[in-house]
Amino acid sequence: MSASLGAGSGVTDSVIYTYLGPEGTFTEAALLQVPGAESAERIPSTSVSAALEMVRSGRADAAVVPIENSVEGGVSATLDAISAGEPLRILREILVPITFVLAARPGLALADIGTVSTHSHAWAQCRNWADANIPQAEYLPASSTAAAAVGLQEAEPGYDAAICSPLVAQRLGLSVVAEDIGDITDAVTRFVLLSLPTSLPEPTGADKTTLVVPLPEDHPGALMEILDQFSARGVNLSRIESRPTGLFLGDYFFSIDADGHISDARMADALKGLHRISPNLRFLGSYPRADHREPEVPRHNTDEAFRRADVWLEGLLRG
Ligand SMILES: O=C(O)C(=O)C[C@]1(C(=O)O)C=C[C@@H](O)C=C1
Numbered sequence: 001m002s003a004s005l006g007a008g009s010g011v012t013d014s015v016i017y018t019y020l021g022p023e024g025t026f027t028e029a030a031l032l033q034v035p036g037a038e039s040a041e042r043i044p045s046t047s048v049s050a051a052l053e054m055v056r057s058g059r060a061d062a063a064v065v066p067i068e069n070s071v072e073g074g075v076s077a078t079l080d081a082i083s084a085g086e087p088l089r090i091l092r093e094i095l096v097p098i099t100f101v102l103a104a105r106p107g108l109a110l111a112d113i114g115t116v117s118t119h120s121h122a123w124a125q126c127r128n129w130a131d132a133n134i135p136q137a138e139y140l141p142a143s144s145t146a147a148a149a150v151g152l153q154e155a156e157p158g159y160d161a162a163i164c165s166p167l168v169a170q171r172l173g174l175s176v177v178a179e180d181i182g183d184i185t186d187a188v189t190r191f192v193l194l195s196l197p198t199s200l201p202e203p204t205g206a207d208k209t210t211l212v213v214p215l216p217e218d219h220p221g222a223l224m225e226i227l228d229q230f231s232a233r234g235v236n237l238s239r240i241e242s243r244p245t246g247l248f249l250g251d252y253f254f255s256i257d258a259d260g261h262i263s264d265a266r267m268a269d270a271l272k273g274l275h276r277i278s279p280n281l282r283f284l285g286s287y288p289r290a291d292h293r294e295p296e297v298p299r300h301n302t303d304e305a306f307r308r309a310d311v312w313l314e315g316l317l318r319g
Contacts (some may be wrong), residue, residue: 004246008277016052018043018060024146029096030191031064048077052194054225056086061195063107064094068190071183072124074241078192079255081214082284083243086193090210090285091201097186097188103149103174104161107310110177113137117148118163121189126163130185149174150248190290201287203261208238212282213254213274214245222277223254229273230258233266234301261286261293265306 017037020027021044028044031071033035043060047052054060066075083087100122104113110133117140123130130137141161142148149172155204161177169176192210205237216222230237239257262283276315297307 006204007272015061016041016043016059017062017065018045018054019046020066020144021045022144022146022150023215024149024165024171025119026096026098026165026189027066027142027144027191028146029097030066032139033094034092034193036062036094036281045054048075048205049081052081052085052088053118054197055088058196062091063194064191065194066068066121066189066302067093067192068239069098069121069125070186072121072317074243074255075121076240076243079241079243082194083282084245084252087197087282088284090192090194090287091198092287093208094191094193095290096191097167097178097183098125098189100145100163100182101166101176102161102163102168102178102181103152103169103172104177105152106159106175108160108177110134112138112299113160113177114253115140115159115162117142117151117159118245119143119145119148119161120293122163125183125187126181133178134161138311142160169172184303200285203263203286204288204292205263206292207259207264207286208256208289209260209262209267209286210272210273210284211254211256211258212284213256213278214280215242215252215254216278217251219277221283225277226254226274229270229277232273233270234263234298235266235270236295241300245317259289265303266301269306 007146015042017031019031047056048065051063051065055063065078067078068074077294099158120141122145123139143162146168149164151157152162152174213226236259238259241255242252243255245251245253262268
């Protein structure tokens with residue numbers, strides 16, 4: 001085990017990674033984009049929560065898990081697992097373009113397929129294609145697209161076909177009966193690299209901050225006030241979703257991605273405002289945006305504008 005997983009960089013060969021496996025998942029493709037990961041130890045986990053448990057228990061230094069898909073939205077398993085329990089920190093995000101194939105048991109044509117297995121997020125992205133081309137097929141959930149593909153190799157697979165990546169179908173030598181079956185071309189899944197809390201990646205000017213904000217109980221207008229903390233400081237949100245805490249009916253938290261780094265004055269100020277409204281909010285990290293897109297910051301919300309306002313106020317207090 002190595003303690004050298006530097007924030008945002010400095011990842012070395014001695015780092016132990018885990019990811020949603022088995023080999024051949026889109027998550028593994030995401031991990032392989034992390035500099036140094038190709039030559040590092042990579043341990044597949046059977047679920048998102050198992051991967052995060054590996055990190056929390058110190059058996060792995062960092063985990064890559066899916067968090068958001070451009071077609072299907074947030075990955076609830078990840079949003080829920082990082083919102084509670086031992087705190088984790090997002091060090092970077094990774095984008096992977098998603099294309100699917102339908103692999104089938106040898107000799108089967110589309111019309112012969114009675115059961116198809118894949119990850120629920122993959123199924124959701126191919127549902128229209130499946131309705132049109134294999135309407136007779138029943139869906140069986142799998143822990144990942146690659147797990148469904150591997151299952152097809154068993155002597156007696158429990159299903160006729162699997163939806164998986166073209167790469168894993170090719171690697172396993174499966175028979176592909178339909179290519180490019182995703183309902184939306186150019187679908188993208190976003191993954192995050194998580195570790196135990198460590199020093200923050202340096203701000204790059206094109207960063208993202210991820211937060212978990214519990215909705216305060218019996219506080220009319222709380223959502224409006226939460227959103228106001230961002231809008232009043234010119235902080236753009238790139239994702240906001242509500243998730244039930246699971247504790248009792250009506251108890252929710254917001255999972256939020258905001259443009260900017262905690263060391264940006266406008267973001268720091270927004271976080272302080274949020275903390276006053278929702279003191280149990282969880283900071284999950286500030287890290288570089290994978291698309292390097294810089295936000296447009298209004299003139300009155302730049303670091304310099306905040307600094308000048310602080311100087312002005314200090315002057316007034318000094319008298
Ligand atoms: O099953 C896989 O291959 C995964 O990596 C998981 C996952 C997901 O959770 O969204 C990743 C990308 C695709 O959108 C479909 C499935």
